[in-house]
Amino acid sequence: MxxxxxxxxxxxxxxxxxxxxxxxxxxxxxxxxxxxxxxxxxxxxxxxxxxxxxxxxxxxxxxxxxxxxxxxxxxxxxxxxxxxxxxxxxxxxxxxxxxxxxxxxxxxxxxxxxxxxxxxxxxxxxxxxxxxxxxxxxxxxxxxxxxxxxxxxxxxxxxxxxxxxxxxxVPPPAEDRVRAYYKANPDKFTEPEKMRLSLIVLKVDPSSPTSAWEAAEAEAGALRMRLTDGGADFAELARKHSADDSAQNGGDLGYLHRGMLPEGIQEKIDDMKPGDLSPPTRILQGYALFRYEAKQAAKHHDFATVRPRATDLLARDLADKAWTDFRAxxxxxxxxxxxxxxxxxxxxxxxxxx
CATH class of the missing domain: 1.10.4030 (Triger factor/SurA peptide-binding fold)
Structure with a gap:
């Protein structure tokens, strides 16, 4: 009440x-x-x-x-x-x-x-x-x-x-204005570079004592050795050991672009290349292993592909300008x-x- x-x-x-x-x-x-x-x-x-x-x-x-x-x-x-x-x-x-x-x-x-x-x-x-x-x-x-x-x-x-x-x-923008907008704003029509990652998370409660974190780190290290020296299958280990939702997909996170990973993780991934396996990495949920599966280069789409999007974005900008100018x-x-x-x-x- x-x-x-x-x-x-x-x-x-x-x-x-x-x-x-x-x-x-x-x-x-x-x-x-x-x-x-x-x-x-x-x-x-x-x-x-x-x-x-x-x-x-x-x-x-x-x-x-x-x-x-x-x-x-x-x-x-x-x-x-x-x-x-x-x-x-x-x-x-x-x-x-x-x-x-x-x-x-x-x-x-x-x-x-x-x-x-x-x-x-x-x-x-x-x-x-x-x-x-x-x-x-x-x-x-x-x-x-x-x-x-x-x-x-x-x-x-x-x-x-x-x-x-x-x-x-406002009236819909003419074709020439849409093309000019497309050329002036290449970043709006470029799909950013993406990376495909797989993940294993060994969960640790944030309030757990140091010993629990050390145990998770040691277990992550042991799993890493099984992957690098024993030829173990990453997807199989993820399904058996990972506490992340991706475990059911063998740890596959799919393609991600910058900004989608938690702060502190992206910096570690930047130093990796396809095929690399990370060392045990402490994250908020526990300890993790990342495998860099593949990279997808940035792709700038041609005008025909993104014409509807370019038209919509320009129309929105023109409407915003009309409203701003009106109040001014x-x-x-x-x-x-x-x-x-x-x-x-x-x-x-x-x-x-x-």
Whole structure:
């Protein structure tokens, strides 16, 4: 029940945050200061040093409280309990600020275009909320207060999705553009070098004493001698001794490319060539023997083979560019005042003020 209440509180907070944007006529941010929240990591300036707002977008205020709440929630999700890398908090603040600014501009564009929400889809989503939290006392207590804001949020999200789909609906790329894209991006159409490996794993529990690890290493060494000096069959030994799922296939892992092997293993494989057998190698699960079976060279596919893929990738890139350019144009035409005194990190945002 506590977990449910916590999740519900987060949802309700997000709904209220997204639906409480104040008009500039109702607040004069430059006239006075008021305390606001502080984002994680101390990235926000002293809360009394400047007016309590993030930005004024075409006359609509994004308050410091709204921004701080959104930034704190984003930080919790992205960094959890870890220490953010240098500059990561500032970058996150800019991302959150950009999303909030663009949401206002996109909602304005929805109004200009006269888009309407899909009432049926919104009702279905509301119904799912009702079903999910029907047994929650918190939901029953807050339901009447939250539903109007929740409905508004869902309607806005539906229209925003429709607007994005409309902008991304670009014409299919012409043949010459697809060919040019194929030539300019050879790496996208090259199958990487692959290696075929076989594996035997002698399992050891990570918490086992040193003696257990030493015993597994010795057993792996004995199996290796049977393979190199006694002519034993690798597949047969794998089926009898390996704890890996590949044992039923005689240890055959099939063809793998770089990045598919655990860290630390690839470096050892790089020094091997087809036919080589590794020494006993300690891995997380125990001790392993690898046999390098074969290598498959990198292969660059001809245009005819990958034409559908090239077309799809280019179409996706063009749709992404259309959406990015559309949002950039909205920002360029907007009157945006950024409170860089309170939030120095957002000074890097390229917002044109009028």
């Amino acid at each position: 506590k977990i449910l209440a916590s999740r519900l509180s987060s949802i309700l907070a997000a709904v209220l945050l997204a639906c409480t944007v104040h008009a500039a006529d109702d607040a004069k941010p430059a006239a006075k200061t008021a305390p606001g929240g502080a984002a994680q990591g101390g990235a926000v300036a002293d809360q009394h040093s400047s007016p309590p707002f993030l930005a004024v977008v075409n006359g609509t205020v994004i308050s410091a409280g709204e921004f701080d709440t959104a930034a704190n929630e984003a930080a919790r999700q992205k960094f959890y309990h870890g220490t953010p890398p240098e500059g990561a908090v500032e970058e996150l603040l800019r991302e959150v600020a950009t999303r909030m600014i663009e949401r206002i501009l996109l909602l304005e564009e929805i109004g200009r275009q006269g888009l309407k929400p899909d009432a049926r889809a919104v009702e279905e989503k509301l119904s799912r909320y009702e079903q999910r939290y029907a047994s929650s006392p918190r939901w029953q207590q807050e339901r009447e207060r939250i539903l109007p804001s929740l409905r508004q949020r869902l309607e806005q999200d539906d229209m925003l999705a429709a607007l994005e789909a409309k902008v991304r609906n 144009q909205l920002r360029k035409k907007a009157r945006i005042e950024l409170n860089t005194q309170r939030y120095p990190a957002i000074g890097a945002l390229t917002a044109k003020s009028k």
